[in-house]
Structure formats: structure tokens, C-alpha cells
Amino acid sequence: DTGVSQDPRHKITKRGQNVTFRCDPISEHNRLYWYRQTLGQGPEFLTYFQNEAQLEKSRLLSDRFSAERPKGSFSTLEIQRTEQGDSAMYLCASSLTRGSATSTDTQYFGPGTRLTVL
Amino acid sequence: RKEVEQDPGPFNVPEGATVAFNCTYSNSASQSFFWYRQDCRKEPKLLMSVYSSGNEDGRFTAQLNRASQYISLLIRDSKLSDSATYLCVVNVWYDMRFGAGTRLTVKP
Numbered sequence: 243d244t245g246v247s248q249d250p251r252h253k254i255t256k257r258g259q260n261v262t263f264r265c266d267p268i269s270e271h272n273r274l275y276w277y278r279q280t281l282g283q284g285p286e287f288l289t290y291f292q293n294e295a296q297l298e299k300s301r302l303l304s305d306r307f308s309a310e311r312p313k314g315s316f317s318t319l320e321i322q323r324t325e326q327g328d329s330a331m332y333l334c335a336s337s338l339t340r341g342s343a344t345s346t347d348t349q350y351f352g353p354g355t356r357l358t359v360l
Numbered sequence: 361r362k363e364v365e366q367d368p369g370p371f372n373v374p375e376g377a378t379v380a381f382n383c384t385y386s387n388s389a390s391q392s393f394f395w396y397r398q399d400c401r402k403e404p405k406l407l408m409s410v411y412s413s414g415n416e417d418g419r420f421t422a423q424l425n426r427a428s429q430y431i432s433l434l435i436r437d438s439k440l441s442d443s444a445t446y447l448c449v450v451n452v453w454y455d456m457r458f459g460a461g462t463r464l465t466v467k468p
Binding site for chain 2 (some may be wrong): 354
């Protein structure tokens with residue numbers, strides 16, 4: 243399968259625990275994005291990387307959220323001290339851009355990680 | 361006001377019907393426009409890009425009016441398999457802004 247993959251697909255955790263999700267983008271894609279989607283809403287942008295550089299992180303929901311893409315390939319999203327309000331689907335997307343940092347391109351989504359915080 | 365607004369639906373239509381979805385956006389700097397389809401508990405999948413000149417892909421026609429900041433999607437001869445949530449997406453650089461989606465159910 244050459245699409246975007248995410249792991250795990252489901253995560254149940256207790257409030258206060260830390261969780262980490264992994265995303266593997268389409269192999270030649272240089273941009274990687276994280277989104278959160280809650281029931282009845284469209285995905286909400288959190289952060290994105292171009293290669294290993296995190297070019298936008300002001301939209302991460304709080305300082306409990308952090309993301310990395312150390313070698314410009316896979317990425318991880320960590321949520322520390324989880325809260326019940328963090329329960330959502332966390333989606334990763336990737337795209338290939340040959341333009342500048344301000345260029346737009348089509349994003350392809352992974353299957354998501356569904357987080358439930360008890 | 362949300363940056364991307366869609367008809368909330370749901371739309372329940374019989375097979376073969378024509379259905380139209382509307383979407384408005386508030387950021388005049390928006391550069392790219394898309395319709396994504398999302399099946400229940402699945403990831404969004406690109407349906408089609410939207411251009412000012414209008415574009416068609418089989419039974420699907422998308423239209424963009426930049427002056428009115430309005431996007432539409434028309435589905436002709438709807439099929440049972442068209443049942444899904446349709447997400448209007450507006451892009452400024454890397455930033456994709458999604459509408460809340462319009463749910464479509466096509467019934468036999």
C-alpha cells in the first residue's frame with residue numbers, strides 16, 4: 243500500500259496519560275500535515291512540516307500538543323496529560339510540493355487514529 | 361462566522377436524483393478549492409478540485425465563483441454509493457480550511 247499510513251488506528255487511554263501517534267506519508271511527499279476531527283465537524287488544521295522543518299505550529303491546540311518529523315519522513319504527534327476533550331480522530335495528510343513555502347497542493351489523508359480519553 | 365460554511369443537510373434523495381451542495385468562504389485570499397468525500401468513520405478523500413471555469417468529472421460538476429466567494433457541487437443521477445459526507449475545502453498556502461460537511465444519503 244503506497245498511501246498515507248497511521249498507527250495506531252485506535253487508542254484508548256486514561257486522562258492524564260501521554261499518547262503518541264505515528265504517521266508515514268506517501269514516500270515521495272515532502273509535506274506532512276496533522277489535523278484533528280471531532281464528530282460532526284470537518285478536520286481542523288494543527289501543524290505542518292515541509293521536509294523536517296515545522297513551518298506552522300501556532301494552531302496546535304495547547305502546549306500539551308507537539309509534533310516532530312526528525313528525518314523528514316515519518317512524523318509523530320504527542321499529546322501530554324490527555325484530557326477527555328482530546329477525544330477525537332487525529333488525521334495525517336501528505337502532499338508533494340515543488341513550489342515555494344506559500345504554494346498550495348493536494349493533500350492525501352491517512353486513515354486516522356481515533357483517540358478515546360476515559 | 362465560520363471561515364467555510366456549508367449546507368448542514370442531511371440530504372436524503374432517491375437514486376437517480378440530482379443534488380446540489382453549496383459552500384461559501386470568507387477569506388478572499390483563498391487560493392485553491394476542493395471537494396472531499398468522507399465515508400462514515402473513514403478519512404476524507406479528494407473528490408475533485410474546483411476551478412473558476414467550472415469542471416466536470418463524470419456525474420460530478422464543481423463550480424467556483426470568486427466574486428461571490430461561493431463554491432458548488434452538483435451530483436447528477438445519484439447512486440447509492442454516493443452516500444457520504446461532502447466536505448468543502450478552501451486552501452490558503454498550506455492551510456486547508458474545511459467546512460463541517462454536508463451529509464448525503466441516497467435511497468433505493
